[in-house]
Amino acid sequence: MNTVITARGVTKRYHDVSAVDSVSFSVRENGIYGLLGRNGAGKTTLMQMVTGQLVASGGELTVFGERPYENAAVLSNICFIKESQRYPDGFKVRHVLDSGRILFPRWDDQLARNLLRDFQLPLGRGVKKLSRGMRSSLGIVIGLASRAPLTLFDEPYLGLDAVARQLFYDRLLADYSEHPRTVLLSTHLIDEVSDLIEHVLLIDRGRILLDEEADTLRGQVLTVTGPSSAIDELTLGAHELYRERMGALARATVRGPLDSSERSRAESLGLDLTTTSLQQLVVSITRSDAQPKETAQ
Ligand SMILES: Nc1ncnc2c1ncn2[C@@H]1O[C@H](COP(=O)(O)OP(=O)(O)OP(=O)(O)O)[C@@H](O)[C@H]1O
Known part of the structure; x- marks a missing residue:
């Protein structure tokens, strides 16, 4: 079984704060991983290092066997959906889809359009005019339609109602079963995802406290x-x-x-x-x- 992410003693320090403190773990190919932890635990920081947006202060981090930072070959296989995603002024939903088509080699346009319909997102609406929940839905559409071999969702559903969250879980599972890939999902809604995730990584104060198959825990x-x-x-x-x-x-x-x-x-x-x-x-x-x-x- 191939390994997608390998972290050995990975640390990220900000002055006197160790946001991530010497963590070691691996993420295998084709699995849905839950990255769980309290506010400030280090989840976003870890995801930012995996996606090459931050450089580790120490340790060894490889993604698809290489260091991710400024590595176009690695980054072309990654889709990172985060709550704080910014889009250029005047961008409409259709422009976001156009970007997805260019950025992600495995992009599925039909899937994107089906998901837009499911989440009731109008193609011609300006992104800045979308509601909070609609912006989250748009992130989910991009994350799923990218079919990226490594897809990270960092608390993807701020403002999403329960029906839309369930839609996300259903569509993720359905598409994942037909197109297996590696998904890393950070969330505070643990009960909701407990049947969805296959592996649990629990991080607290920068350290991994649990690294276990979900079946073992359930x-x-x-x-x-x-x-x-x-x-x-x-x-x-x-x-x-x-x-x-x-x-x-x-x-x-x-x-x-x-x-x-x-x-x-x-x-x-x-x-x-x-x-x-x-x-x-x-x-x-x-x-x-x-x-x-x-x-x-
Ligand atoms: N740029 C920064 N400068 C200083 N400290 C930072 C910076 N970014 C993050 N931190 C600190 O690192 C720690 C981990 O933050 P991080 O955003 O990774 O947590 P998180 O698990 O994603 O939290 P949440 O669930 O609230 O989003 C926190 O103590 C945070 O204050």
Whole structure:
């Protein structure tokens, strides 16, 4: 399986801020990756380095096997959709499509036109006259119709209503299944994308905290709640991801599955076991008072 992005110890510093702090991960060809994390976690900075808009302060970053910065061959395979996209004055929706045709070698004009219809975007409307949500829809149309081998969506749906967001997920999945490519999607709407993404990269304060197949996380992460001492007795060992303490009580986030004897032991110790959603997992790992189990003692 080919690797599209390889990061080894990649860092981006702004004076005293490490926006991205020595991260190492890889992104394989043909997968939908969710880049999750709180505000200021480093998601946009990471995407800007991958797309050659920023140079790393340290480490080694390759995209399609080469460094992306000022590398036309690499950049021609990338489409980066971000909320802050600017267009020239007087640009209409049709001009944005014209640019897509020129910029992206695999551009599909028919798909773009179908998506414009789905999202109810008029070809002749000036981009500056589009509503906030309509501008987001336009970004989504470009991102999907580009069919770029590596497509990055950085929180692509500011102002988009629930119907339009669902349309985005549906169209992305449908087109991806016919034309597999690598998609990196940053979002705060974790519940909404939890069935869509195949792999989770969770970044917090510039560091990768979770780099896991979504299937491994879906339904297999459990929350164990009860007296701290009982959780200690359960000796979860390597299963335990995080623990929060609330006086004598604690809540441990646990990577399952637990076998039947572990489950019945948890019950006999008076512990409560519930399945953890991806969103709950992300919240519990990245809450500012959450501590990794190694330091939670
Ligand atoms: N040009 C810059 N100069 C100084 N600090 C910066 C700059 N760009 C980003 N940062 C800092 O780097 C950190 C990461 O920012 P980044 O925009 O990558 O976060 P993010 O995960 O995309 O956040 P959000 O979800 O809010 O968009 C933040 O602390 C931010 O203040």
